[in-house]
Amino acid sequence: MERDKGAVLATERYGSSESWKYVLKDGVMERRRNGGDGHPVGTSVVGVFKSVFLPQGYPESVSGDYLQYQFWDTLQAFSSSLSGTLATQASLRGVGVGNQEATVAAATVTWLLKDGTGMLGRILFAWQKGTKLDSEAKKWRLFADILNDIAMFVEILAPYFPAFFTLIVCTAGIFKSIVGVAGGATRAALTVHQARRDNMADISAKDGSQETLVNLAGLLVSLILIPLVTDNPVLTLCLFFLFTVLHLFANYKAVRSVVMETFNEARLSIVLQQYLKDKRILSPPEANQKEPVLFEFGQTVPIKLGVRLQEIVQSPEDLHMALKENSMSYLLGVRNGCVCVCLGPEASVSDEIRAMCQAVLLSNMLNSSNSKEAASAALKQQSYWEMVHESHKLMDTIFSPLFKGAEAAGWDMKRTLIDWDEWRVEWKTKSS
Template structure:
């Protein structure tokens, strides 16, 4: 194509950030930027900033919620950095920094006890809750930040209770160790969600760069704060509550901005309940906006996935009841106030979704006063009939609405059971 600048030989672009064209004119090849004038990504100040702190290929290489989440994550990291400075100053004062009567040995023992109890807490928490962190990343991320603020508040108060100082800082150390496990694991889970080009390492590295920059800014502000708060406990506590309020608000906005397209129990329950009401399938954005991000303490019937056979049936009669009207590679039953699901080794992701939908419906029916007159096995058989009717159109609607049904974040245990179709 020929223009006033010459013949266009080729064109190139860097994602959606910029595009260039090559022209041939008077036997010379020239390269000119297409569209608005200005410096390229690598030369302008803004371009350099993007290269240093944003993943390669941004915004196409990340999820749509990336920028909003990172903004609020930056705000919370900055406020947390300032709160941490106040807590560290209080801890150092508590172990005797600036006190001529304090001994190095006593301060060292206190610090070692604090670190030791934190290490034990980290191991125990990962053992008990590690498998939950993927399926409920938003809740655990918010929980970690609330617990972190509680731990820092305890460290600030500890010097006012010298007799209990070691106990308080050790407890705060345990809390911070839980924060380290939950915060790090959920950050990794969110990075998996944000990566759109198998670029988890790049996103994680740039997230580290962003956090380092924020911490540097926090350090500069902290240098101005320290002379003001030294020997002024009221100002210390007042500023701590101010930073904590900002920290918690920013964290809430951050997890609320995340829009995951994969199902966990809460999102699947929200979408299924809406579908059962009016046959409308919620989009990922709508379901994520309704997803609870705080742990709930109201009484519900829990669902246990991937259990042993004995948690579903405990007799031949119950085994026959579990197989009745069931041609799926899973078995359902109600035991000890829980809906339990046995999964066969050949079950697909679609089968897992159907089993979870069925279990969620059973759980809601067990909470319903009108259904409590039925036996558990009658409700199980009714759930099979319901799924035979609604599941196929439901799953088609879910896929059309933009949900990723190739994988899930459902909390399946590892038990897999093979059974005969009829008991002898």
């Protein structure tokens, strides 16, 4: 009890892990740790582990979903490492390792062709899909891991088709190059989400340390597996499928655990649909739980954002119809079965959100017309403009409470992840 006496002059803490106080006792200032005399977190084994593998300031410096995501991400990386070992062994056997009849030149040519096609695939994929990797990070993250498993499965089968070995490994190389682009880019997008103190570099570096530790563990396990699976294709395939199932399950749980507070097309559509249904605003965790993480094809009328003016209007009459009952800095129209949105240069983030909401409403109206094909064939352009005008009136009624409600529910309304193209159009109204 004697130790607790004295006036407290100051207190300090290191994140949320430990706190100290400075006490004046007998004219001397002493520094004491709150909560007992245990080892400080920074010097204990657990403390050292945290400082090596977790970002500084954890958990305050990262998003709330960080630990859950990293757990599943670590598990998927471990299983992927083991699957990769089996695929690498198959590739080496296919190029002639252990075969006295194989030549170094033939193996080298095969490897160069594999790398070359992979480089081309990387460039083409980044060109075609680079802008989608931010707005649909979850989908592309899961897609990358599924494609990676397919590539490794193809590599394992390649040695059993020697006549087509080069073609097969080149195809696998293209798949893996796409995986590299999609996986790396979506990892960067998720790091932006997790960083809460502008500490992206620290989070990325610690993620690399975690992955290195996992790969080291995978390497040790692989040293045990390789003697067992050599010249045993049945066991190789069985283990590969086991690791693949674990890998895909962990990846699914990982992307499902991510809770993003910014709107993309899917999350905004989910919140809007719920609001139209019962006037309730979904919170970020609720909307993220409903967000699809697999690609869906042909279920809704497609929406094109940031298009050229000619994709909406073909004549002065069309422009007049597009401006009718519309005072916003965007234009909407329906062309070739697609909802198109033309954005003005002065459009704000709020305008972008409103334009996306209205495009979703218009898409729903078209979907309700039996089917997309029937609507495209039967409805005349005049009917389309009537739908556009109706959507303007509905947005005038619901957007303000929707926007304020989303802000109150925890959504970040200062920026979005909506995938707009770069076209910006200035148009003239009658008054001007």
